[in-house]
Amino acid sequence: MTDQVDLYKKIAGEKAVEYIEDGMVLGLGSGSTVYWTLKKLGGLIEQGLNIKGIPSSLRTEGWAKYFNVPLTDFSDVQVLDLAIDGADEIDPNFNLTKGGGGSLVREKMVNFHAKKVIIIADQSKMVDELGKFPLPVEVLQFGWQVTAQKIADLGAKPVLRERDGCFFVSNNDNYILDCEFNSIPDPEKLHHSLKQLLGVVETGLFVNMTDMVILAGAKGVKVINKTNQI
Numbered sequence: 001m002t003d004q005v006d007l008y009k010k011i012a013g014e015k016a017v018e019y020i021e022d023g024m025v026l027g028l029g030s031g032s033t034v035y036w037t038l039k040k041l042g043g044l045i046e047q048g049l050n051i052k053g054i055p056s057s058l059r060t061e062g063w064a065k066y067f068n069v070p071l072t073d074f075s076d077v078q079v080l081d082l083a084i085d086g087a088d089e090i091d092p093n094f095n096l097t098k099g100g101g102g103s104l105v106r107e108k109m110v111n112f113h114a115k116k117v118i119i120i121a122d123q124s125k126m127v128d129e130l131g132k133f134p135l136p137v138e139v140l141q142f143g144w145q146v147t148a149q150k151i152a153d154l155g156a157k158p159v160l161r162e163r164d165g166c167f168f169v170s171n172n173d174n175y176i177l178d179c180e181f182n183s184i185p186d187p188e189k190l191h192h193s194l195k196q197l198l199g200v201v202e203t204g205l206f207v208n209m210t211d212m213v214i215l216a217g218a219k220g221v222k223v224i225n226k227t228n229q230i
């Protein structure tokens, strides 16, 4: 990642806090862009802002604690006011590919239960069609080989994710298959086809869940609402 991309992530991440209001319960997404939101949020909390958040990954939980962001969970609140999250790809209909960091199940739960979802990203994440970024699919460890074969039958090349020479294990103790589809013309249809396969826990396709996208790039920061998309 270039310093420039890092800067765009910081700009988008910090911009998102403008939509946070006192008393809100927040969904705290995952990834390096969200890091900047959490850092900025920590500063506002120090100045008296009163919010609490549900983290969508153990990594986010660690950052939130570091920045003194009060945390809660679904035993305490069932509806969140606002979720702020990153993405790996965003299409013109605001469908997303997520899960590059391996937290897609918790991210989807947090976003699904939020009244409003804001996605923050650098400009490069905006694409004409999803699919260049291999689609992360969370699967049970048990029998992952047969699940991978069934996904391959749908036209993908699934690769079991590894980190540091070991199989990557998600926060939910599952594996991730990074599935090269190259082109995903109908994200909703593909999501449903994958969900029908035994062994698939969740897909990284987030369809019809995003209300606003904040994109930062060479031309500055752009806030795009679902109603006036590009």
Ligand SMILES: O=C(CO)[C@H](O)[C@H](O)COP(=O)(O)O
Pocket: 009, 029, 030, 031, 032, 033, 034, 085, 086, 087, 088, 097, 098, 099, 100, 101, 102, 103, 104, 107
């Ligand atoms: O879906 C995610 C993690 O599972 C992240 O939101 C996505 O990978 C974007 O990350 P980053 O902000 O680091 O580019």
